[in-house]
Amino acid sequence: MSILRRPLKLALVQLATGADKSANLAHARAKVIEAAKAGANIIVLPECFNSPYGTNYFPKYAEQLSPPDSSESFKALSAVAKETSTYLVGGSIPEIDPSTQKLYNTSLVFSPTGNLLTSHRKLHLFDIDIPGKITFKESEVLSPGDKITVFETEYGKIGLGICYDIRFPELAMTAARKGCFAMIYPGAFNMTTGPLHWSLLARSRAVDNQIYVALCSPARDLSATYHAWGHSMVVNPNGEVLEELEDLEGVAIADLDNDKLEEVRRGIPVTTQRRFDVYKNVAE
Numbered sequence: 001m002s003i004l005r006r007p008l009k010l011a012l013v014q015l016a017t018g019a020d021k022s023a024n025l026a027h028a029r030a031k032v033i034e035a036a037k038a039g040a041n042i043i044v045l046p047e048c049f050n051s052p053y054g055t056n057y058f059p060k061y062a063e064q065l066s067p068p069d070s071s072e073s074f075k076a077l078s079a080v081a082k083e084t085s086t087y088l089v090g091g092s093i094p095e096i097d098p099s100t101q102k103l104y105n106t107s108l109v110f111s112p113t114g115n116l117l118t119s120h121r122k123l124h125l126f127d128i129d130i131p132g133k134i135t136f137k138e139s140e141v142l143s144p145g146d147k148i149t150v151f152e153t154e155y156g157k158i159g160l161g162i163c164y165d166i167r168f169p170e171l172a173m174t175a176a177r178k179g180c181f182a183m184i185y186p187g188a189f190n191m192t193t194g195p196l197h198w199s200l201l202a203r204s205r206a207v208d209n210q211i212y213v214a215l216c217s218p219a220r221d222l223s224a225t226y227h228a229w230g231h232s233m234v235v236n237p238n239g240e241v242l243e244e245l246e247d248l249e250g251v252a253i254a255d256l257d258n259d260k261l262e263e264v265r266r267g268i269p270v271t272t273q274r275r276f277d278v279y280k281n282v283a284e
C-alpha cells in the first residue's frame with residue numbers, strides 16, 4: 001500500500017510576527033486562508049508564531065491548553081482549520097501545564113473539521129553556546145516533552161518535531177519506520193545556525209529516510225531580539241529542495257506525491273537494506 005495515499009499540496013506560512021498575540025493570531029488566520037485559497041490541503045505555521053521567540057517571553061505568553069476554551073490560540077487555530085477545511089499544523093506556542101506549572105514549547109495539530117488531532121511538546125530543548133555568536137538556553141525555563149508524535153491524515157501518516165528536534169535523526173527515523181511519508185518541523189533557526197545547518201539538516205532527514213521534509217520558520221524581524229533565519233522549505237525524498245523562501249514573509253506551496261517517493265526508494269533501496277541485525281540497539 002502507498003504510504004502517501006494521494007497527491008497533496010503542502011503550504012508553509014512564513015509568518016511575520018510581533019509582540020501582540022491577538023494581532024499575530026489574526027494575521028496567521030489571514031495567511032492560512034490565503035494558503036487554503038491557493039489550494040493547500042495541509043498548512044503549517046512557524047515555531048512560536050504567536051509570540052516573540054526568547055526565554056524571557058515564554059512565561060508571559062504561555063497558555064493553558066486544557067480545557068481548550070481557556071486558550072485563545074487553541075480556539076483560533078481550531079476555527080481556521082474548520083473554516084478552510086484544511087489540516088493545520090499550528091506552529092508552536094508556549095504552553096503552561098496548570099497542574100505542575102511547567103512550561104513547554106508545544107505544537108497543536110487540527111483536522112479539517114477543527115478537531116485537535118495531536119500535540120507535540122518539543123522533545124529536545126535548544127541549549128547552545130557558540131561564543132561570540134549565540135547563547136540560548138531553553139532549558140532555563142522550558143521542560144521537554146516525552147513522546148514521539150505521529151498523526152494520521154487522509155493522505156497518510158506524518159511525523160512532527162519542533163526546530164531543534166531535527167538535529168536528532170533518531171526521531172525522524174522512528175517516525176519513518178512507523179510509516180510516515182513526511183516529517184514536519186515548525187522551526188526558528190538563527191543567523192548563525194541557519195546558514196550552517198538549516199538546509200543541510202532538512203535534506204539529511206529527507207535522504208536518511210526517503211521521505212518529504214518541511215521546515216517552517218517565522219519571517220526575519222531585525223527589530224526582534226532573536227533574528228530568525230527564515231528560508232522555510234520543502235524537500236523531497238531525494239533530498240532536493242522543492243520550494244524555499246528567503247527571509248521575508250511568504251507562503252511556500254509544494255506538491256507531494258507517492259510516485260516520487262516510490263521512485264526514490266526503488267532507485268536507491270536503503271529503506272529495505274537496513275541491517276537491524278547488526279545495529280539492533282542504537283542506544284547501546
Ligand SMILES: NC(=O)CC(=O)C(=O)O
Nearest residue numbers: 126163164188189190193
Ligand atoms: N531554535 C531552535 O530550536 C534550534 C536552532 O536554532 C538550531 O538548532 O540551530
